[in-house]
Amino acid sequence: MMMKFSVNDIRAQFPILQTKIGKYPLVYFDNGATSQKPQVVIDCINQYYSAENANIHRGVHHLSQVSTTNYENARKTIQAYLNAEKSEEIIFTKGTTDGINLIAQSFGRMLKAGDEILITEMEHHSNIVPWQMVAQERGLVVKYIPMNEAGELKLEGLDDLLTDRTKIVSLTHVSNALGTINPIEKIIEAAHQKGAKVVIDAAQSLQHFKVDVQALDCDFMVFSGHKIFGPTGVGILYGKEDLLNAMPPYQGGGDMIKTVSMKETTYNDLPHKFEAGTPNIVGGIGLGKAIEWLSSLDLEAIQAHENDLLAYATTALEAIPNLKIYGTAAQKSSTISFLIEGTHPYDIGTLLNQQGIAVRTGHHCTQPIMDFFEIPGTIRASFSFYNTHGEIDQFINALKKALAMLS
C-alpha cells in the first residue's frame, strides 16, 4: 500500500510546532534529546486520566479492567512493532537508561570475575556507566570497540576483542552525537559465534526506521518512549524469553511476586517478574498509542524525507567557512554535529535560541566521543520527519546572523 507523505499533514498533528519564541516561529531541531508528541498521544493521556484511571493487574472492578486491558494491549502493539515472538518478552521500564541498568544488574549478577563486556567508543553514558558499575562490583573487564575519524566503528579488530570470556556486547544502533548507523547485524553475528549475548541501544533508531528483533536476532533491545513520540518516564526492554527467564529479578515489590511468606518469595512469570510496583500506566498506554500512530505512517516515505533533510542541511552547513561536521559515516541518521572554528558552541546555541532555533550544545552525554575528537562539545541539530526544508533555511540564516555577531 502506497501512502502519500505530506509533511504539512504531519505537522498539523503536533500542536507544539505552532509555538513562537519571541517573534520567531519555533524550529525544533533537538529531536535527539526528545521528540514532540502528536495530538493522538496527548488525547490518549488526557483520556486515561479523565475516564480510565485505575491501578492495573489488581482490581476486579470495571476501571481496573479497562486500564489493565489498555496497558496490556500497548504491550502487544509494541511487540508487533518490534516483531518480537511473544508479548512476555516486552518489559516496561522507565527508559533506555533503566533498561540497561536492569540488564547490567540482573544479567551481570550471573557473571564471574574475569568475564568481559564489550561496548564501543561511541556509547551514551547510559551504556557505559552501568557496565562499569557492575564490572567494579564483580571484577569484570569492560572493553571498547574503537572508531575512526568518520565516526564509524573499526571492525577489523573485532575478532580479537571478542574472546571466550566475552559475555555481553552492548552497543548503540545509532549514535546520538554523530548520527552513525552501526552495522549491528554483523556485530550480532560475530558476538553469537563467541557465545556472547548482544544488547542493542535503540534509543536513536526506532523513531527513524523499523527494526525486527527476530530478523536481527539480538538478545536484548532497549529504548525510551519519549524519543519516539510517546510520553517521558516510560521505555521498553525487549529480551529473549529464555534469557529473561534465567535472569534473577532486579527489583522486588508488588506485582513481581507469585507468593510471599515471611520466609520466602516465589517470583511471578514474565513480564511481571521485572515490573515491580505500580508502573507508569499512562506512560505505557501513551507509548502504545505513539507506536500505533507511527505504524500507521508510510515509514519508507518518512525515511526518504529525513534523508533528504540530512543531505540538504549537510550541503548548506558545508558551505559555511570554517565549519566542521563531526560524524561523516557513510550510513547516517538525520543528526548533524558540528563546530565552527573560532566560535564557542554555547555562543552559537544562545544566539540560535534567540532566533527560535532549538539545538543542543555540549557533549551529548558522550564524553569519550568528545575525547576522541579532542573537543569539549559540539552543536547538534537532529531532525525528525516533521521538520522541513524551510526550517533548515531558517536555521542556516540564523546561524549566519549569529556568526556575523560573533566575528
Next chain:
Amino acid sequence: MTIEEKERELIDSFAIYEDWMEKYEYIIELGKDLPLIADDYKTEENIIKGCQSMVWLHAEKKDDKVVFTADADAIIAKGIIALLIDVLSNETPEAIMNAKLEFINAIGLQEHLSPTRSNGLVAMVKQMKMYAIALNMKQ
C-alpha cells in the same frame, strides 16, 4: 557612582534595544572592554564552577576597593562577566556583599539565558561575593 547608580545606567542602556538580538550585540560589545585577567591568574582554581563555558575570575584589593579581572572562552559569557564587573568592580567589600543586583531581572537577562547559563550567571555573582567576603576578612 554607587552600585545602584551603575545598575540604573545599565537598565537605561538596555532599554534602548527592543530586540534581544540587539541586546546580545550590546553584551558582546561590553565583553570587548572586559578588564582582562593576567595570564598568571588563568588557573584551574580561578575557573568559576557551574558555567558551561570557561570563565576565569580574579579579585584583589586596591586601597579599600575590590578590583575584578576576568576572561572567558565564550563571547557571550565574556560579555556577561563584563557586565557584572562594570557594576561591582571598584567598590568596597561591604557594598559588593550587600548588592542586590536588581538590574539582572530588570533587563530580563535571567530569563533570556538558558537554565545552565543562568546558573552560570548565579555562579558568577556568587563567586564575586565570595571574593568580597574573603577580602573583607583579610583587612
